[in-house]
Each structure stands twice: as C-alpha cells, then as structure tokens.
Amino acid sequence: MPVSTRAGTGTNQEAVRRHNLATMLRSVHQVGRTSRAHLTTTMALNRSTIADLASELEALGVLRHADPVATAPRAGRPSAGIEVVEGGPDVIAIDVGVDRVVVGRVGLGGRVLERAQRQLPVSPDPRDVGDVIAELVEETHQRPGGPLVGIGVSVPGVVRRTEGIVQFAPNLGWHDVGFAQVVADRIGRDVPIALGNDADLGARAEHFRGAGLGVDHLVYISGDVGIGAGVISGGAPLGGAGGFAGEVGHMAVDPEGLTCHCGNRGCWETKIGADAIARAIGAPADSVATLGAVLDAYVDDAGALDAIAADVGRGLATIVNMLNPQVVVLGGFLASLHRLVGADIVREMHDAAMQAPGRMVKICTPGLGQNSVLLGAAELAFEALLADPVGVLA
Amino acid sequence: MPVSTRAGTGTNQEAVRRHNLATMLRSVHQVGRTSRAHLTTTMALNRSTIADLASELEALGVLRHADPVATAPRAGRPSAGIEVVEGGPDVIAIDVGVDRVVVGRVGLGGRVLERAQRQLPVSPDPRDVGDVIAELVEETHQRPGGPLVGIGVSVPGVVRRTEGIVQFAPNLGWHDVGFAQVVADRIGRDVPIALGNDADLGARAEHFRGAGLGVDHLVYISGDVGIGAGVISGGAPLGGAGGFAGEVGHMAVDPEGLTCHCGNRGCWETKIGADAIARAIGAPADSVATLGAVLDAYVDDAGALDAIAADVGRGLATIVNMLNPQVVVLGGFLASLHRLVGADIVREMHDAAMQAPGRMVKICTPGLGQNSVLLGAAELAFEALLADPVGVLA
Structure with missing residues (x-):
C-alpha cells in the first residue's frame, strides 16, 4: 500500500519514501514492464512523485526507462514505459x-x-x-x-x-x-x-505471476512422486499453526486403501501418487521419479487412467468443498496427467463437489510451466x- | 490495535479516541471484567488516558467501575476494576x-x-x-x-x-x-x-471466549443432523472465495460409501452424521434431530460406537493434515459423542494424522457448552x- 508523502516528520518521510520505492519495484518486478501512468494510478501518487521514485530506482540499478507503453485505445498519447534492468540484481x-x-x-x-x-x-x-x-x-x-x-x-x-x-x-x-x-x-x-x-x-509463484495472478484463493498441488499442496487464502499463504497445512496427499480417501508411507491407510497419495499412476499405465517402478516425462510421452490407451482421473477428481472435490478456491493449479506430473485426462478429472470434480464452490473453481495447469x-x-x-x-x- | 493520541490533527485525534474506545470496550466485552492496570499494559496507553476512556465508556452506559482486581501475587496493591454494565445494551x-x-x-x-x-x-x-x-x-x-x-x-x-x-x-x-x-x-x-x-x-464464539481463546488456528465442527466446520486460520475466519469453505461434512472419505444428499458418494457426513449414529446405536430414525440428547442419555454398550469413533478420528486426521489447527472443537451432537468415545476418537486421529500436525492439535468439546x-x-x-x-x- 503506497503512502502519501505530504505529512509527517523527516524520519517518517524517509520511511514513506523507502516504502514507496519498495512498492514500485515490486509492481514492476511482478509484470516485468509497465507504464508510469499505470503506476500513478495503482500507487495513487502524483506524476512527479512517480518520476522521482523511478529516477531513484534507476540510480539503484534495478529499473530503467523503456519505450512508451500503449494505454487503452484512444486514451491519448502512450505513457513513458518503465521496466526491470537487464544485468540488475x-x-x-x-x-x-x-x-x-x-x-x-x-x-x-x-x-x-x-x-x-x-x-x-x-x-x-x-x-x-x-x-x-x-x-x-x-x-x-x-x-x-x-x-x-x-x-x-x-x-x-x-x-x-x-x-x-x-x-x-x-x-x-x-x-x-x-x-x-x-x-x-x-x-x-x-x-x-x-x-x-x-x-x-509453487503456489506463491503461480499467485504472483502465473495462473493465479489477481486471484485471492488458490491451491497449487504438486505432483513429484508424492502429492502436496500450497494454499493461498484471502491473498495470503495458509500455513496453519506450525506451517504444516496443505498435506492433501494425506487426506484419508479410502478406508480399504493401501497403506501409505505416513502409516495411515488409503491416503490420496496412494491413489494418485506416482507409484499408483506408474502401475496403472504399466510403467516400470523405476520410472516413478520421472513420471511427468513418461506421461508426456504416453500414447497408449488413456482408458488405463480412468480410475486415476476419477480419484484425482474426487480428491479435488474434497479440497474445493473445504477451501472454496477460485483456481486449483495442477503442478508436476499432475500437469502431464491433466493433458491426458483433464476433462475426466474436471467432470468427476464437478460431480463430487458441492454446487456452490464447484461452480466457482477453475482447474488448470501452471501458468509458469515447469518453473x-x-x-x-x-x-x-x-x-x-x-x-x-x-x-x-x- | 490501540493508537497513541499524541500526534495528529484534531480530526485524527477524534478518530484515534473513538478507535481506542472501541478497543477498550471489546477487551472488557471479551472477558467481562478486568483491571485498569491490565488495559494499560495491553493497550500500551498511559494510566490517565485509560482513566479518561473508561469514564467516557461509563458515561455511554456500557462499562462501570468494579471492585479492585487482584493482580499477580506480591505485585503491589490491586488495580481498580472495570466491568460491563448490567442492563447495558x-x-x-x-x-x-x-x-x-x-x-x-x-x-x-x-x-x-x-x-x-x-x-x-x-x-x-x-x-x-x-x-x-x-x-x-x-x-x-x-x-x-x-x-x-x-x-x-x-x-x-x-x-x-x-x-x-x-x-x-x-x-x-x-x-x-x-x-x-x-x-x-x-x-x-x-x-x-x-x-x-x-x-x-460456533468457531467465532469459541475463538473469542471459549475453548479457542488465545489460539490463532481453530476448527469448530458442528454436528446438527449434518456436519459442517467453521475455520479460524491465522486469527481470521477462513471463508474461501465465496464464503463456502469448511464443508468438511462433504469430504469424500469412502468410494464405496453411501450416497449423500449432496449427490456424492461416501461423504464424511454419511459416516458420522446423525443418521449413521442413530443406526449404530439402534435409535429410531425420528430421534435424528435430537441426537445430542439421545447420546447424553445413552448407557448401552459404547462398543456400538467403535466404527463411528474410528470414522470421526480418520476424518479429523484429514482436517488436521490439511489445516494444521491447534484446537478442534467438537460441537453439537459431536460433543455428546466425545463424552462417550472421546479417547477412541483421539487415538484414531493420532494414528491417522501426520506426526507434525498431529502432535500440535488438541481435540475438545466447546468451552461455551450448548451456547x-x-x-x-x-x-x-x-x-x-x-x-x-x-x-x-x-
């Protein structure tokens, strides 16, 4: 939140200036390149203050002047651009x-x-x-x-x-x-x-500059042998009392399921983790760690993944019912799985989730790809x- | 958060005063009765400012002077007390x-x-x-x-x-x-x-003045025919994008389970809702709405509730793994169930939850009883x- 510089003591002014410098740098860092006009609007500061802040960040070697950026059609002349420096920190x-x-x-x-x-x-x-x-x-x-x-x-x-x-x-x-x-x-x-x-x-990056940009309620599910989740709720990370929240791989989804390495029976991870998927498509056990690549190359019968897709969808429904997110990003090998059976996963999620939160959620792959x-x-x-x-x- | 009154303009001073009046009223409202010394410490204001605020809230008819409240042993003379008014708003x-x-x-x-x-x-x-x-x-x-x-x-x-x-x-x-x-x-x-x-x-009240007082991460589970949850995370309610978060009754816990009224199969509510418990103890179907009273009067074999206790514990483990709360309050008929098979529920939860979040959580009944x-x-x-x-x- 930018703060007006008009009031306050000298010490306060210095604190406000550094705060505004940080806000401007974060804004440009998020999008890579923008216009001064946009910053004037979003930071609610006047043009000369924006120009002063930009000059100081240029002097620090983090931002630089860029070609004018077109604003809305017929909104007057393009505004001066500003972007992050190449070769900066x-x-x-x-x-x-x-x-x-x-x-x-x-x-x-x-x-x-x-x-x-x-x-x-x-x-x-x-x-x-x-x-x-x-x-x-x-x-x-x-x-x-x-x-x-x-x-x-x-x-x-x-x-x-x-x-x-x-x-x-x-x-x-x-x-x-x-x-x-x-x-x-x-x-x-x-x-x-x-x-x-x-x-x-993964949740943090997708929220800041990926599929969850502009969204306040997001779940990023990582598939890397095991299954975990990062949750953004109300714009902030959901950590729980000890930072342990988000262990969706260990939702108990089947009382008759396999024993999990965590000691419990029928965890979601035993149904949709890399071991389960490798078994379903007949891939060798030693391919588990590279399952994403195996799935990306998979051209056989997608029907072999029907049960997996249903289990992914049902688990997502539980997450949707409990957390009511706007976006669920499927990361790691789950992104590769989504490319093969995404429609089945989404249909099963909608069948199993409650209507109100089910209608609000979008299931997608990462905006930042593998990164x-x-x-x-x-x-x-x-x-x-x-x-x-x-x-x-x- | 109280704010010092020393700086600012007249308008600011008035806003700060009203803010501090609100903070003091909320503090005394939470505990019913406290000492001015305690407010001086928690609000970080000096004694004369506290006295002025107290006088103003007395004039508004919401607080009143009370007998001195003992502070810590040998901490000097007791401090003047302050409490909410009887017959106030x-x-x-x-x-x-x-x-x-x-x-x-x-x-x-x-x-x-x-x-x-x-x-x-x-x-x-x-x-x-x-x-x-x-x-x-x-x-x-x-x-x-x-x-x-x-x-x-x-x-x-x-x-x-x-x-x-x-x-x-x-x-x-x-x-x-x-x-x-x-x-x-x-x-x-x-x-x-x-x-x-x-x-x-329920979560709000237990957090403000019940079993979750002073706790930032709390789940209140209501049992009133169906099962729902209110979640406090980081001291604030967890609502999700549309306020629909917390539908723990509709966690999918058994792919072979009964069909739920929500349309899904094997929801937690089908396992531990009032219908399931009434069946387990052989209570008539029309006792479902008053199940808490039925359980309070239940003196037969608690073994009839073994499977229910296991399902409650397993579902709690999923909640603990996903949200990492410090306290889970079992409300409604779940409080009555806890009195019968609470030890079994807690053991099953610990068996099924991951160690790190499992160790941090306390499962309890409401501090505010039925209210x-x-x-x-x-x-x-x-x-x-x-x-x-x-x-x-x-």
Missing part, C-alpha cells in the same frame, strides 16, 4: 526434487537467465546434494551477472523455515536436516538463504530486496 | 437448528440474559420459523433491558451474508431464502440484522457497537 533459485535438482539464476521480473539440472540418486545424502548444487551454481554463473542478493531453496518436504531445517522429506529420506546451512557452506556466498516447501513455493517451484524459490530469495531496495543495494 | 441472538430454534437476549460480556427454545417441524417454512422467532423474542423481552443494538441469526446452511440470504440449507429444505428480511419483518425492530452459518459462528452458536450469533449482532460505541450509542 539476481538470485539463485534451487528446486530440489525427488530425483533431480534444478538451479536457476533468476533476474528481476522473474526471468530465468540460466538454468541447469542434474539427476539425483535415490535417497540422496544431503551433503551430496549440496555438492551437486554447488556445481550447478558454478555452471549458471559462468557469464557475468548483476549483484547476487539472495538464495532460495525448495524442498519436497516439511520445512521449518525460520531455522532453515527440513523436518521431514519422506521421498528423499530426510529427517531434521539443517539444509540451509549445508547449501550456504557449499555455495560460500555472503547472502541470505531461505528454505521453503515445494508446493508452498513454478523454481520461480517460487526465486521470490523467496528476492524478499529482502523487494522489502527495502535502498537498504539492500545502497 | 443487548442483542437478540437466534440459533436456527434443524429441529428447533433458540432465541437469546445476550448482554455485553456474552451473558445470556434470557433464553427460550421451541421445536420446529420437519422442513419448516421460513415464514413459520419467522413467526416462532417473533414469539420467542417476545418471551425473552418481558423484563426490561438495555437498548437493543443488533440481531444476529445463525442458520445450518450456506449463507450469502451481505445479502442476508440462505443459499442452501439441506436439512431445512431451504434454497435461496431471504431469511434476514423474514426475521426483520416479524421482529419489527429498527436495528441491523446479520445472518451467519452455524459452524462459522457456542448462539453466542457467535450474538457477536455478529454486537459488531457495529464494538466497532464504534460512540457512533451507535451517543
């Missing part, structure tokens, strides 16, 4: 999956400048993963870039963010791993490092800069 | 259940001053319910009281609050009923009337007064 975003790790160098505007990926062995040692990450960071930093302002790491597990600890990542076999420290030691750069859960970060989680990790890393660009850069 | 709270309606006259501090109840026929006509409510309002207003400042109505269904419409109340057989207007016409008092969902209001929903309706009715006591009373 960037972050390291790390997406640790069950079978592979992706490292990206990500610039303002959410541009993936460099991207490198490596396979991981089954149940990898956290220190070995740290070594792989260090190598990938070197690969993605061979060309010169702007100042590094943060590192964000996504992990498919339960994370205690403030302590940088992975409390439980069942599909990696990790318990109570101080992974933020492992990564910090390996990379050896003096910038803040933050850890997040993959589904939470939702990586870009969520990047947002985590950009947090300090976006909160106070002057404090971080000046 | 009150509200009409209406709790429409599936088989009965309760009307209460409720004063500040959440005191139920008068209470009257009447049975309802099956699938009652909304206008007939309005007539019953009007009679009960007369009954509860035979003795003189303070000024009436609002009417709050709870309904067991999906409510469009801003329009005062009951969109869908399956167990009453209501669709798109403008019930706020029906009640307003029958009662004929010129005060605001607000409508809410029973579980949402959770009625007191939630009262809070709805007190909203305007608590937001601006001067504006409403002066």
Whole structure:
C-alpha cells in the first residue's frame, strides 16, 4: 500500500519514501514492464512523485526507462514505459526434487537467465546434494551477472523455515536436516538463504505471476512422486499453526486403501501418487521419479487412467468443498496427467463437489510451466530486496 | 490495535479516541471484567488516558467501575476494576437448528440474559420459523433491558451474508431464502440484522471466549443432523472465495460409501452424521434431530460406537493434515459423542494424522457448552457497537 508523502516528520518521510520505492519495484518486478501512468494510478501518487521514485530506482540499478507503453485505445498519447534492468540484481533459485535438482539464476521480473539440472540418486545424502548444487551454481554463473542478493531453496518436504531445517522429506529420506546451512557452506556466498516447501513455493509463484495472478484463493498441488499442496487464502499463504497445512496427499480417501508411507491407510497419495499412476499405465517402478516425462510421452490407451482421473477428481472435490478456491493449479506430473485426462478429472470434480464452490473453481495447469517451484524459490530469495531496495543495494 | 493520541490533527485525534474506545470496550466485552492496570499494559496507553476512556465508556452506559482486581501475587496493591454494565445494551441472538430454534437476549460480556427454545417441524417454512422467532423474542423481552443494538441469526446452511440470504440449507429444505428480511419483518425492530452459518459462528464464539481463546488456528465442527466446520486460520475466519469453505461434512472419505444428499458418494457426513449414529446405536430414525440428547442419555454398550469413533478420528486426521489447527472443537451432537468415545476418537486421529500436525492439535468439546452458536450469533449482532460505541450509542 503506497503512502502519501505530504505529512509527517523527516524520519517518517524517509520511511514513506523507502516504502514507496519498495512498492514500485515490486509492481514492476511482478509484470516485468509497465507504464508510469499505470503506476500513478495503482500507487495513487502524483506524476512527479512517480518520476522521482523511478529516477531513484534507476540510480539503484534495478529499473530503467523503456519505450512508451500503449494505454487503452484512444486514451491519448502512450505513457513513458518503465521496466526491470537487464544485468540488475539476481538470485539463485534451487528446486530440489525427488530425483533431480534444478538451479536457476533468476533476474528481476522473474526471468530465468540460466538454468541447469542434474539427476539425483535415490535417497540422496544431503551433503551430496549440496555438492551437486554447488556445481550447478558454478555452471549458471559462468557469464557475468548483476549483484547476487539472495538464495532460495525448495524442498519436497516439511520445512521449518525460520531455522532453515527440513523436518521431514519422506521421498528423499530426510529427517531434521539443517539444509540451509549445508547449501550456504557449499555455495560460500555472503547472502541470505531461505528454505521453503515445494508446493508452498509453487503456489506463491503461480499467485504472483502465473495462473493465479489477481486471484485471492488458490491451491497449487504438486505432483513429484508424492502429492502436496500450497494454499493461498484471502491473498495470503495458509500455513496453519506450525506451517504444516496443505498435506492433501494425506487426506484419508479410502478406508480399504493401501497403506501409505505416513502409516495411515488409503491416503490420496496412494491413489494418485506416482507409484499408483506408474502401475496403472504399466510403467516400470523405476520410472516413478520421472513420471511427468513418461506421461508426456504416453500414447497408449488413456482408458488405463480412468480410475486415476476419477480419484484425482474426487480428491479435488474434497479440497474445493473445504477451501472454496477460485483456481486449483495442477503442478508436476499432475500437469502431464491433466493433458491426458483433464476433462475426466474436471467432470468427476464437478460431480463430487458441492454446487456452490464447484461452480466457482477453475482447474488448470501452471501458468509458469515447469518453473513454478523454481520461480517460487526465486521470490523467496528476492524478499529482502523487494522489502527495502535502498537498504539492500545502497 | 490501540493508537497513541499524541500526534495528529484534531480530526485524527477524534478518530484515534473513538478507535481506542472501541478497543477498550471489546477487551472488557471479551472477558467481562478486568483491571485498569491490565488495559494499560495491553493497550500500551498511559494510566490517565485509560482513566479518561473508561469514564467516557461509563458515561455511554456500557462499562462501570468494579471492585479492585487482584493482580499477580506480591505485585503491589490491586488495580481498580472495570466491568460491563448490567442492563447495558443487548442483542437478540437466534440459533436456527434443524429441529428447533433458540432465541437469546445476550448482554455485553456474552451473558445470556434470557433464553427460550421451541421445536420446529420437519422442513419448516421460513415464514413459520419467522413467526416462532417473533414469539420467542417476545418471551425473552418481558423484563426490561438495555437498548437493543443488533440481531444476529445463525442458520445450518450456506449463507450469502451481505445479502442476508440462505443459499442452501439441506436439512431445512431451504434454497435461496431471504431469511434476514423474514426475521426483520416479524421482529419489527429498527436495528441491523446479520445472518451467519452455524459452524462459522460456533468457531467465532469459541475463538473469542471459549475453548479457542488465545489460539490463532481453530476448527469448530458442528454436528446438527449434518456436519459442517467453521475455520479460524491465522486469527481470521477462513471463508474461501465465496464464503463456502469448511464443508468438511462433504469430504469424500469412502468410494464405496453411501450416497449423500449432496449427490456424492461416501461423504464424511454419511459416516458420522446423525443418521449413521442413530443406526449404530439402534435409535429410531425420528430421534435424528435430537441426537445430542439421545447420546447424553445413552448407557448401552459404547462398543456400538467403535466404527463411528474410528470414522470421526480418520476424518479429523484429514482436517488436521490439511489445516494444521491447534484446537478442534467438537460441537453439537459431536460433543455428546466425545463424552462417550472421546479417547477412541483421539487415538484414531493420532494414528491417522501426520506426526507434525498431529502432535500440535488438541481435540475438545466447546468451552461455551450448548451456547457456542448462539453466542457467535450474538457477536455478529454486537459488531457495529464494538466497532464504534460512540457512533451507535451517543
């Protein structure tokens, strides 16, 4: 929320100015490029204040003047454009999956400048993963870039963010791993490092610049061997008391179902997780970690996926009944599944959900493709800069 | 959040004063009686400002001086007490259940001053319910009281609050009923009337002055023929995009289960709703609407409830995994069930939930007994007064 600069003491004015600089940078970072006229409207400040703020962010090396941007037809002359700087500050975003790790160098505007990926062995040692990450960071930093302002790491597990600890990542076999420290030691750069859960970060990125842009109630469901969800409710992440909310893979959906690794019986994950889908299409068990690619190449009878589609739809109905979201984004291998049997999934969801919330929801694939989680990790890393660009850069 | 009065213009000072009056009234309304020393600490204002605010609220007829309240042992002399006025402003709270309606006259501090109840026929006509409510309002207003400042109505269904419409109340057989207007016409008092969902209001009251006091993440589950939930997350109600969130009765928990009135198969409500429990204990079908009383009188073999307890526990585990609450309050007939098989329910929940959220949660019965929903309706009715006591009373 921008604040008028007209009132207040000198100290207040300085705080207001830094707040407005942060707001402007965040706005342009979200869309990549916009017009000063648009910022004048959305920030409710006058044109000369906007111009002053823009000049200061240009001087900080984060924004720059751009070609005029056309406004609405016949709305007068185009307004001066403003965009994020190429070669400005960037972050390291790390997406640790069950079978592979992706490292990206990500610039303002959410541009993936460099991207490198490596396979991981089954149940990898956290220190070995740290070594792989260090190598990938070197690969993605061979060309010169702007100042590094943060590192964000996504992990498919339960994370205690403030302590940088992975409390439980069942599909990696990790318990109570101080992974933020492992990564910090390996990379050896003096910038803040933050850890997040993959589904939470996917939700964050899709909400900020993907399929959930402009939406206040969103669920992002990650399919990466297991099933998890990140929930945005009322525009803010739904964490629960300990940050553990969103474990939709462990909804109890069948009292006669298979035993889950969590110890319970008939979890949703036992019905629609990678193991279940691999069985349904007759794929080898060792293809589980790369199920998305297997599904993308799948050309056999989609009928083999009928039962899976029904179980996905029924589970989505429970989520829709409980959380009443506007958008549900199916990420990871669930995006590949959606391309094969999306219509069946949506029909089953509508059959099973209550009418009122069922009518409001759109089921879709990520707006950011394979990069939702990586870009969520990047947002985590950009947090300090976006909160106070002057404090971080000046 | 109280605001210091030292800075700002005259208009600002007036806004700050009214804000602080509202904050003080809400604090004392929540606990009924407290000390000025406590308010000085929690509102972060000095003693003379607190004394001025207290005097003004006394002049408005809502608070009064009380006997000194003991503070911590050996903390010096007791501080002056302050409490809500008897005979001060009150509200009409209406709790429409599936088989009965309760009307209460409720004063500040959440005191139920008068209470009257009447049975309802099956699938009652909304206008007939309005007539019953009007009679009960007369009954509860035979003795003189303070000024009436609002009417709050709870309904067991999906409510469009801003329009005062009951969109869908399956167990009453209501669709798109403008019930706020029906009640307003029958009662004929010129005060605001607000409508809410029973579980949402139960959650609100238990959070404000019941088992969830001081807790930011709470789920209240209502058992009144059907099953619903009100969710408080991060201290605020979880409504979802259309206010439909919390339909936990329609979690799909068994693909082979019975067909539910919502059209889906194997909803949690088909497993633990009043019909299922009545069948389990061999109670006649027409006892469904009064199941709480039937369970309270139940002295036969609790083993008949084993399967029900397991299904309640498994469903709670799903809720705990998805929402990670600190407290789950079992309301309505679920409170009666908890008294019979609470230990089994909690054990099953722990077996089925993930460890991290399972360890954090407490399963309990309402702190407000049978009055959770009625007191939630009262809070709805007190909203305007608590937001601006001067504006409403002066």
